[in-house]
Amino acid sequence: MPIYNTKKLDSIIKHYKANSRKREDKHIEFCVGQNSLTDAIDIAAKAIDENNKIHFHQRRVGRTELDTFAKSLVSFESDIEKALTFDDIFEITKRAKTEGINELALFDTALRIGNFLKILPQKVYLTSSTRTGAENLLGHLFDKTSLTIEDFPAPFNRPDLSTTEIEDILHIYKDELEYCVK
Structure with a gap:
């Protein structure tokens, strides 16, 4: 079992x-802020804000691909309405996936819809950069797609840190996390 530099981890957090x-x-x-689930799904999949600006995570995907994905995902609205967990929403976005839509776009879309429905992630999901951060900290994760908070060293097990914040930390500090293992 690895030994962690908890002082460095606390400093990062x-x-x-x-x-x-x-x-x-x-x-x-x-x-x-949308008035209907249909509108929220459309906005979430298009990754746009009130100025019609695409989120920086999805800019490389492109407006055409995001619009196509939005049309596909809206057709799953009745499934999304029945979702009880974030996992449910995330799986539905995966089923609606269209060409050019990457793993991060699927997760971000599910996160936006989940926030609309007040259904938030209870696990830390591993997209490309969060996986790098997690592996720098925890070692090779093989084919895992998510982790629980309990999978992380003590400094991450705190009530004032959400799973999405842990994902942010894994992404933002992915290189520094490598130096937190003794």
Whole structure:
């Protein structure tokens, strides 16, 4: 079992809370502010804010691909209405996937819809950069697609840190996390 530099991990979490955590996600806020689930799904899949600006995570995907994905995902609205967990929503976005839509776009879309429905992730999902951060900290994760909070060292097991914040930390500090293992 690895030994962690908890002082360094605490420092990373403290830095995140002081600097990155305060930023609100305009794209999530815009999605949550929609009047109907149909509109929220459309906005979430298109990854746009109130100014029709695409979220920086999805800019490379492109507007045409996001619009096609939005049409596909809206057709799953009745399934999304029945979703009880974030996993349910995420699986539905995967079923609606169209060409050009990557793993991060699927997760971000599910997160926006989940926020609209007030169904938030209870696990840490591993997309490409979060996987890198998690593996730098925890070692090779093989084919795991998510982790529980209990899978992380003690500094992450705190009530004031959500799973999405842990994902942020894994992404933002992916290189630094490698140096937190003794």
